[in-house]
Amino acid sequence: MPLIRPTRRAVVARAGALAGLAAVGLMTPARAEGLAPTPTMRGGANNYRPGAPLVDRIGGGGFLMTGTVRRAGDGTPLPGRRIQVWAHTTEGHERDAASHGATLSREDGTFQMDMPQIVPAFGQPHGHLAYDAEYDDGAFATVFLRPVMARVDDKTLHVDFVLAPV
Amino acid sequence: MIRNLLIWGTVAIVLIWPMAVAATSPLLAWRDSIYIAAGLSGVFGLALMTVQPLLARGVLPGxxxxxxxxxxRWGGALLLLTVALHIGGLWLTSPPDVIDALTLRSPTPFSVWGVIALWALGLAGTGALVRDRMPPRVWRRVHLAATTVAVTTTVIHAMxxxxxxxxxxxxxxxxxxxxALGHALYHSRIGWRRGR
Incomplete structure (x- = not known):
């Protein structure tokens, strides 16, 4: 005679828990695998300046561009990736060299750029960001972004890069 | 006399007020003169579009x-010049944005409306150059259709x-x-109230 005689309720509960665990176990990697690469936005590359210098801040600063750089698929943070930022700001037009600056993502994949306040130009208050494979080790595909600010008086803008391995 | 003053006063306000607001916008502090001129040209163009149907219908006193x-006719020529300044100034300010707009690849919907308005105005304007070779009935329809598209898409563009x-x-x-457009359409010879 078995020492343990599970009731029907216990069996259902354990089976359910097991199924749940299995589902979580199956789903977690599936979800990470599915982290899709960020597509280049239309108009994102407009007024881009290849090789804009690495800077601590653009102009006098006061507006904070923040973001993350991760690898598509597993979402691993990517440090040391060069991101160029530019916009029409209180200190200059998009095409001006002084409106451009680049920074490197940190160990945790985040980056930020202190820059002058973005002001509406060409119909929308918007920024531009670039990850250019030409200025990197070529392990990831180039991405150009053109995020639009939700409000004109926003003092910050956040952008996520998910890069596709080449 | 008072009626005439009221009509011309309203026309003057419609023409001057939006220009005055745009010409004193705080955004101008961060734009160079070419970009400012390009923007104001656009505002002036919409103001001209308001007057054009009134001139065509001959409802302005005097x-x-x-x-x-x-x-x-002079208003139409001036309007085409205004549009050229608008697009030319934007081109100098940010060439890739204007190329995107003209090739309908722009991320901003308003530029598509602007380009539709551009083509419609071009049709209305170039049509005026060859209208002598067209039957008047055809010319009126083409011009009225083209300008109707131009005005409505310009309004969407601006908004x-x-x-x-x-x-x-x-x-x-x-x-x-x-x-003004609706008035002209309503009274046009091809509109609802023919010949009035």
Whole structure:
């Protein structure tokens, strides 16, 4: 005679828990695998300046561009990736060299750029960001972004890069 | 006399107020003169579009009939020049943005409306150059259809833009442009009330 005689309720509960665990176990990697690469936005590359210098801040600063750089698929943070930022700001037009600056993502994949306040130009208050494979080790595909600010008086803008391995 | 003053006063306000608001926008502090001129050209173009149907219909006091239509031709030429300045100035300010717009690849919907308006105005304007070779009935239909598209798409173009125009003056000018267009359509020989 078995020492343990599970009731029907216990069996259902354990089976359910097991199924749940299995589902979580199956789903977690599936979800990470599915982290899709960020597509280049239309108009994102407009007024881009290849090789804009690495800077601590653009102009006098006061507006904070923040973001993350991760690898598509597993979402691993990517440090040391060069991101160029530019916009029409209180200190200059998009095409001006002084409106451009680049920074490197940190160990945790985040980056930020202190820059002058973005002001509406060409119909929308918007920024531009670039990850250019030409200025990197070529392990990831180039991405150009053109995020639009939700409000004109926003003092910050956040952008996520998910890069596709080449 | 008072009626005439009221009509011309309203026309003057519709023309000057939106221009005055745009010309004193805080955004101008961060734009160079070419970009500022390009933007103001756009505002002035919409104001001209408001006056053009009134001139064509000859409803402005002192500019009735043939007088009105003669001014309408000059107004049309000025409008095309204004559009050229608008697009040329934007081109100098940010060439890739204008190329995107003209090739319909722009991320901003308002530029598509602007380009539709550009083509419609071009059709209305170039049509005027060859109208002598067209039957009057055909010419009226083409011109009226093209300008109807131009005015409505320009209004949509303007309303979608976050720029130097003030919200209220933009709404007022857009409304005035649509009213003037509607008036001309209503009274046109191919409209609902033929020949009136």
């Amino acid at each position: 500019l009735d009939g043939l007088h009105g239509r003669r001014w309408h 979608l833009i976050v720029g130097t125009m003030g919200t209220w003056s933009k709404v007022a000018l857009s409304g005035a442009a649509l009213l």
